[in-house]
Amino acid sequence: EEESPSIIVHPDYKVAKINDNIYGGFTEHMGRCIYGGIYDPGNPLSDENGFRKDVIEAMKDLNVPVVRYPGGNFVATYHWLDGVGPVENRPKRPELAWLGLEPNTFGTDEFMKWCEVVGTEPYLCLNFGTGTLDEALGWLEYCNSTQDTYYANLRRKNGREEPYNVKYWALGNECWGPWQVEQMTKEDYAKKAYQWAKALKLLDPSIMLILCGETGYSSWDYYVLKECVTWSVHGLGGDRTKSLIDMHSIHVYTADKEHLANATAPRGAERAIQMASALIDLARIENGVPETVPRQTICFDEWNVWDPVRAPGELGAEEKYTLSDALAVAVFLNGFIRQAKDMGMANIAQSVNVISPLMTTKDGIIKQTIWWPLLLFSKYMRGHSVAVNVRAPEYTGRTNPAWIRAAMETPYLDASASISDDGIVSLAVANLSEEKDFEVALQGVTKGEVTVYTVGGENVDVVNTSDEEKVGIKESSWGGEGKFTFGKHSFTLLRWKA
Ligand code: AHR
Known part of the structure; x- marks a missing residue:
């Protein structure tokens, strides 16, 4: 005989502060996410910047605190300089992640503007494929510097006096993936990430750096954390109140044809958070990281239900979400709340048209099934996570x-x-x-x-x-x-x- 169901909520037992950034978004140069999604010049539904007003309103309703850009896999061959300055001078490039053609009519300044209009913070991902450290430093300088230097002046020349103060920077995306133009071994990645982190924080110590993890529990995750979880290396002996890297990124997409396997799959994502969290502690212990160094958190910067085989549309990315998927999304979000202590950020992949709760047509938007639990969580599940049995x-x-x-x-x-x-x-x-x-x-x-x-x-x-x-x-x-x-x-x- 089964015991009758019961739920006990303990409002007085605060588990952890919920980081608002778990309701983050992600806009990649992929499919119809940027072009035809957030950016649709000429469409009567767009504003004077070419930004879709209905999409902006939807982002505001969701109260999205932070948006990751420009990829994803796209970033592995992206050169940010192609996307700034007078539009007529910007080069068109072949794009190797999704085999498209990148017109570069939407770039850094357009994205920053869009973030300002939406009222969200930018989170930029660096090119660890064909990009160089010089380029990465140039991008950081362009976005954040107030000095009289080349890239800061280039930003001014392009019409923006004030720095953008981009706080979040990712050290590459899925660098372990065989689909990358330059797939890396964990040894090569860790070495490069460590060196880039040092240089980026020398240029701007106020930024937060996100290390590229995998599932959260792979030997890649363990190795890169072990090599990079340390305190800031500034000066002799370093600064034992600051960390070199601030978050560890993990990605999980789930899907199953059968409803219950589909809806329970995000429990694995929650377990991944717990395992990655343990690896962070292990790396700190093994490296003798003093407790004065803030503990690294998890940046779950791609999560959603996605089956590229079932999904229609360009690149198998225009998912049509069912109610089963909406319940799976609720389980993902419940997991983020339950594991709030470890969560520094999460970004649903993606914000518009590509595996997204929000779809655009020429004449309007469609809010898919998964939009609704996401909206309710983002509206109401803020503050502190509390105990529940x-x-x-x-x-x-x-x-x-x-x-x-x-x-x-x-x-x-x-x-x-x-x-x-x-x-x-x-x-x-x-x-x-x-x-x-x-x-x-x-x-x-x-x-x-x-x-x-x-x-x-x-x-x-x-x-x-x-x-x-x-x-x-x-x-x-x-x-x-x-x-x-x-x-x-x-x-x-x-x-x-x-
Ligand atoms: O979000 C779609 C793609 O999935 C991203 O570009 C990549 O990082 C992941 O494999």
């Missing part, structure tokens, strides 16, 4: 990957909870079951008015199209007493005053 039946079928089964529990009810700075508790619950509603005894809820947001649909295969938004948010209220029913295949967010 779940008692619910376990899904015992196949998981993807298979090792999740041994490493993690996969209850049908997947939950996380938070408390905002003004004392509002939010409880996020995904009911992954295709058949069962669960009547749940909820403890820790204040009696009175509880606001309820539900994302659901007829079945787990429904998708949103430009004609019909089958999946959206339904708002209702609940008195906070007795049992609460979480409907089958739905995501629910409940809010109340602590």
Whole structure:
């Protein structure tokens, strides 16, 4: 006889501060993400900069705090100088990641402008493929320097007096991947990343550097952390209050044809955070890193549901997301909240058109199923992560990957909870079951008015199209007493005053 389901929320037990940057975005020069996505000059829906106004509004609604750019794999042959200065002088280049042609009509200054309009912070990824350290230093100088130097003056000449103060810089993207024009061994990467990190921080010690990790638990992850997790190397003996690298990046895409394997797959991403976090500690211990050096966090700078084989459109990237995928996205986000202590940033891949919650057509936008849980998390799951206990039946079928089964529990009810700075508790619950509603005894809820947001649909295969938004948010209220029913295949967010 199964025990009846129950969820206990502990608003007084703060687990960790939630870093707002976990709601970050990612815009790559890939498919229709930049051109025809955020940048669509000539379209009546675009502003005087050529930026799509509907996309800007959507980004503002999502309150996206930081956006990664310009790749992704694209960056491995990208030369930033091609994308600045008078547009008519910018060269067109063959592009080797996605085999397109890069017109360079959208570059650094356009991206910075777009970030300002959206109200988000830029996060730039450096070219570790065909790029040089000189070029990387030049880009940093162009963006951040206030001095009377060549690249800072080039920025001024291009119309921008004030520095952009770009804080986040990634030391390459997926440099381990066989798809890279210059795939690296972990030894070669670590050596290069260490040297580049030193030089970049000499030029601008205020930046945060993101090391290129893999899954979070590979020998690459272990090795590059071991070689690069150290304190700042400035001067004799260095500065033991600063770290050389600040975050470790991991990427996970999940997908499965079967709903439950699909929806539980992001549990593996959560496990990856835990494993990468342990590797950070190990590297710090092995390297004798003093506790005065801030601990490195995880930058989950690509995550989403993606199956390039099933996805239609250019490059197998224009995913049509189902309700099952929306529940998977909720499980990803629950994992980020539960592991808030280790999370420095996360960036959904990607923000527009390419494996994205948001699609553009010539005449408007479509908010896909996965948009809705993401919106609810970004709106309400801020502040601190708080303790929550779940008692619910376990899904015992196949998981993807298979090792999740041994490493993690996969209850049908997947939950996380938070408390905002003004004392509002939010409880996020995904009911992954295709058949069962669960009547749940909820403890820790204040009696009175509880606001309820539900994302659901007829079945787990429904998708949103430009004609019909089958999946959206339904708002209702609940008195906070007795049992609460979480409907089958739905995501629910409940809010109340602590
Ligand atoms: O987000 C799409 C691609 O997936 C990125 O360019 C790359 O980093 C990853 O392999």
